[in-house]
Amino acid sequence: GEDVEQSLFLSVREGDSSVINCTYTDSSSTYLYWYKQEPGAGLQLLTYIFSNMDMKQDQRLTVLLNKKDKHLSLRIADTQTGDSAIYFCAVSGGSYIPTFGRGTSLIVHP
Amino acid sequence: NAGVTQTPKFQVLKTGQSMTLQCAQDMNHEYMSWYRQDPGMGLRLIHYSVGAGITDQGEVPNGYNVSRSTTEDFPLRLLSAAPSQTSVYFCASSPGGGAAGYTFGSGTRLTVV
Numbered sequence: 044g045e046d047v048e049q050s051l052f053l054s055v056r057e058g059d060s061s062v063i064n065c066t067y068t069d070s071s072s073t074y075l076y077w078y079k080q081e082p083g084a085g086l087q088l089l090t091y092i093f094s095n096m097d098m099k100q101d102q103r104l105t106v107l108l109n110k111k112d113k114h115l116s117l118r119i120a121d122t123q124t125g126d127s128a129i130y131f132c133a134v135s136g137g138s139y140i141p142t143f144g145r146g147t148s149l150i151v152h153p
Numbered sequence: 154n155a156g157v158t159q160t161p162k163f164q165v166l167k168t169g170q171s172m173t174l175q176c177a178q179d180m181n182h183e184y185m186s187w188y189r190q191d192p193g194m195g196l197r198l199i200h201y202s203v204g205a206g207i208t209d210q211g212e213v214p215n216g217y218n219v220s221r222s223t224t225e226d227f228p229l230r231l232l233s234a235a236p237s238q239t240s241v242y243f244c245a246s247s248p249g250g251g252a253a254g255y256t257f258g259s260g261t262r263l264t265v266v
Contacts, residue, residue, distance in 0.1 A: 051193070074254075082260055085243055085258050088256075091251075091254055093251075135251060139184060139250065139251050141254075141261075142210075143226065144195055145193060146196075
């Protein structure tokens with residue numbers, strides 16, 4: 044089945060950019076997502092990218108997709124302390140049932 | 154609009170007890186799923202449904218049952234609780250089609266002693 048890998052931790056200084064990376068194994072993945080989980084809460088969809096796109100920008104968020112390398116990244120510009128959370132990469136194919144990575148804990152320090 | 158509602162928020166069970174985790178959504182979504190979240194393991198799919206009357210197993214289905222008699226409700230039953238089922242459980246729903254992603258409930262924290 045699909046395997047989705049992420050690094051577990053990322054620490055950045057407030058005001059810097061954060062880049063969270065994800066790799067996946069199934070080249071037929073159609074939709075690729077980024078979710079955010081704040082402490083004690085469920086996951087919240089941040090953004091998604093369709094497999095025929097290379098890049099998607101949404102305010103401070105930029106998603107880059109390299110289909111050849113099966114690599115997805117999420118860049119958060121001007122990272123704030125409120126961005127501290129766990130970020131999950133997820134991918135799905137024609138079944139629309141996503142497979143999630145283990146999540147990257149983003150820690151933003153002053 | 155309530156979204157996805159999970160009850161209870163917290164539960165402590167003794168080994169061998171059974172219980173049902175409730176999940177309801179008011180968005181008329183066809184797809185519903187149950188995940189468990191364990192430290193360092195991310196989210197693992199337990200069971201899912203693509204419409205009323207249709208359910209299927211996910212990655213970790215053993216020890217759990219589901220049914221989908223209505224579009225709105227998707228309860229998860231623990232048949233005989235074990236300490237290995239101590240986890241945070243999330244229910245999620247989606248209209249399908251991929252672009253909308255999933256809407257998650259706020260979770261049920263279950264401890265089995």
